[in-house]
Amino acid sequence: MWLQNSSPVVVxxxxxxxxxxxxxxxxxxxxxxNASPSLVNATFTGNLAYTGAAIFADNGSNFNLSLSxxxxxxxxxxxxxxxxxxxxxxxxxxxxNSIFWQCEGVSIExxxxxxxxxxxxxxxxxxIEGASVDSVNNITFGTSEGSPFVN
Numbered sequence: 001m002w003l004q005n006s007s008p009v010v011v012x013x014x015x016x017x018x019x020x021x022x023x024x025x026x027x028x029x030x031x032x033x034n035a036s037p038s039l040v041n042a043t044f045t046g047n048l049a050y051t052g053a054a055i056f057a058d059n060g061s062n063f064n065l066s067l068s069x070x071x072x073x074x075x076x077x078x079x080x081x082x083x084x085x086x087x088x089x090x091x092x093x094x095x096x097n098s099i100f101w102q103c104e105g106v107s108i109e110x111x112x113x114x115x116x117x118x119x120x121x122x123x124x125x126x127x128i129e130g131a132s133v134d135s136v137n138n139i140t141f142g143t144s145e146g147s148p149f150v151n
Contacts, residue, residue, distance in 0.1 A: 002027070003035035010039045015054070017046040021076070025050025028073065032061035032091070042068040051075055052086035057119070061091040068098040087119040095123040 001015070015029035028049030030037075035057075042065065044054040053073035057063060073084050084100065087093060 001029070002031045002033070003037055004033040005035065007036040008038075010037055010042060012041050013039070014043045014045070015047060016043070018048070020049035020052075020056075026052050026058075026086070027056030028053040028075075030055045032057040032063060034059040034061060036062040038064045038066075039068060040066050044068070044070040045072050047073045049075055051083055053084050055085045055087075055093075057085075057087040057091035057093065058089045059091070060089060061087075062093070063091075064094045064096075065098055066094075066096045068095075070098065070100045072102045085121070087121065089119065091119045093121040095121065095126050097124070098126045100127070 018029045020026055020028045020031070026049060028047035029044050031052070032055065047053045049056070053075040054070050055063065055065075070084060075083055075086075085093065
């Protein structure tokens with residue numbers, strides 16, 4: 001799904017078996033260009049891209065992902081690119097009450113998140129298997145009182 005200059009609310013949606021392997025190869029399931037979607041109860045599964053297998057965000061995009069599952073997504077970039085979520089151009093994201101699981105890539109193992117050029121992301125009450133994060137100064141992990149993710 002390509003979203004540009006828009007702010008949709010997407011509820012109860014499955015992004016399954018999407019490919020972005022031609023052209024830039026960005027955004028297997030979701031490509032955001034100055035977009036601010038709210039995704040609630042979304043499932044991203046079996047998506048493949050050179051980078052941003054689940055979500056690619058650019059040009060000041062700001063997404064909210066809640067009550068969602070990101071499972072079995074693959075990025076195939078070799079070198080410094082890749083990632084299940086890839087953000088640049090000052091894009092931001094908020095992830096809450098979500099699960100990232102069984103993500104694979106050539107350059108980095110686990111469910112990686114990469115962001116550049118002033119981009120950042122925050123997570124609350126989420127489980128990210130094998131988390132691999134670049135630019136760790138721009139990510140915030142948190143839990144709420146009573147969260148199932150608190151040991």
